Amino acid sequence: MNVPPYAHHSRKARLAAALLTLTALTACGGQPAETAPAPKTSFTENGVTVTLSVSQWQPPKATLTAVFTPEEKGFHLYSTDLPATGIEGVGRPTSLDVTGVLRADGKLTAAADVRTISVPGVDAPVPVYPDGPVTTTLPVRLDGNGDATVLLGYASCSAQEGCTIPVSDRPVHLQVTDEGPAFGNR
Structure with a gap:
């Protein structure tokens, strides 16, 4: 199976973006910004x-x-x-x-x-x-x-x-x- 050389890099880029998002959420208390405040x-x-x-x-x-x-x-x-x-x-x-x-x-x-x-x-x-x-x-x-x-x-x-x-x-x-x-x- 031939995998285009750019496919591997885009997968790495997607993983890096996901890791960056996870890190940002963790730094902000692990909650997305849209989470409603506690009643x-x-x-x-x-x-x-x-x-x-x-x-x-x-x-x-x-x-x-x-x-x-x-x-x-x-x-x-x-x-x-x-x-x-x-x-x-x-x-x-x-x-x-x-x-x-x-x-x-x-x-x-x-x-x-x-x-x-x-x-x-x-x-x-x-x-x-x-x-x-x-x-x-x-x-x-x-x-x-x-x-x-x-x-x-x-x-x-x-x-x-x-x-x-x-x-x-x-x-x-x-x-x-x-x-x-x-x-x-x-």
Whole structure:
């Protein structure tokens, strides 16, 4: 079989172009420019701004991320592992749960180290995160298209200023379609 001499070079050129494209994508985080941004929403309640987003959307799996940011310096949030009623009634856990067409597919984790504090009148140490924002992630599994609700809980406190009113099961609505998830009202 006779192969024209230019055929080999054009194949090399095509491979080089493909490699260059792959390298450019990898340098930009591996995502093509046309990829839609992750759905995101936020709200502020009782001294904390919560930003919620959906990432790694590859049905039937995804990741929910919630960033809890106290509005004032010197405020901390409580550990995700804190009991629902706190320790001796002190504190409320930082929480994120899902209902509807989304199911938790793992444990809620936080990207912050837990430390303990002593609270006057409380015998046991209380687990908290360092002052400032805390990012949590929850792997989720999709059970089909439809409505989902993300339920958020938290409380923030300061050694000098005291505590804000805890937030429990604060709903954020999510609509899931073939095009992906979108935050909004039902």
